[in-house]
Amino acid sequence: MQIVQTIAELRSALASRGRPAFVxxxxxxxxxxxxxxxxxRQHGDVTVASIFVNRLQFLPHEDFDSYPRTFDADCAKLEAEGCDIVFAPKEKDLYPEAQTFKVQADPLLADILEGHFRPGFFTGVCTVVMKLFQAVFATTGGGVAVFGKKDYQQIMVIRRxxxxxxxxxxxxxxxxxxxGSGLALSSRNGYLSDEQRVQAMALSQALKTLADAARQGGNLAELEAQAMAxxxxxxxxxxxxxxRQRSNLLSPADARSGELVALGAARIGAHAVNGQAGGTRLIDNLEF
Known part of the structure; x- marks a missing residue:
């Protein structure tokens, strides 16, 4: 497995390697x-993973500085899975100057849900993903990029x-x-105590209960408010x-039919710290 730091090194490593599959x-x-x-690995000729904690998608009060950085362990795991190239740029490699040009996502999709509670988040995501895509695919004629559905809205924004x-x-x-408990895997699960890991199952359970109730009919706003309570x-x-509707994340006219998704975000162990919400923020979703 090859580890590269700069965009030039990455493009050189990808030369004549065929279609990249990028994570x-x-x-x-x-x-x-x-x-x-x-x-x-099933969808490309060469598998590329990037490791980069992107400052642009963190709000001032969020955990950029404390976000876990486990580079050596990460590389060992990637090598064991057969990853071919790890792109691990420093901040100065990806942002050699202030990133004044940014990608603004469609507000109809990006300013709701996660974008409402984390303003500017999707601008940061789109900007870094655009730059990573240019680094990986600009000289290869395209390829495949793989994202997890846990970040449901993020995938929709990137697809658009x-x-x-x-x-x-x-x-x-x-x-x-x-x-095994049903808890969605997340890097932020590392912030949870053993007791909180058990309690964290409540989020996915709440989404299932909400989805089941929505399919039975009734006032959707009331069902959502009850789930929150x-x-x-x-x-x-x-x-x-x-x-929401899977196609556009808008509220459905009738939740008894159609392709829908229940989405949730909540803090566990929440308490105010210097006027900001505390606890660990988890997200999850359930298609139905």
Missing amino acids: PTMGNLHEGHLSLIRLA MVQQFAMPIEILGADTARA DLRAKGWEPDYLTV
């Missing part, structure tokens, strides 16, 4: 990431970006990897628990 990550890899690598910029890249969405009663601080 962008922020490191601190777990089984969910590794499942993406395994999927990528690729479509509107006519980029020759196929976006593959991989099913959410889960622990039930989760809050268990000590969580939810941002949203909602049912």
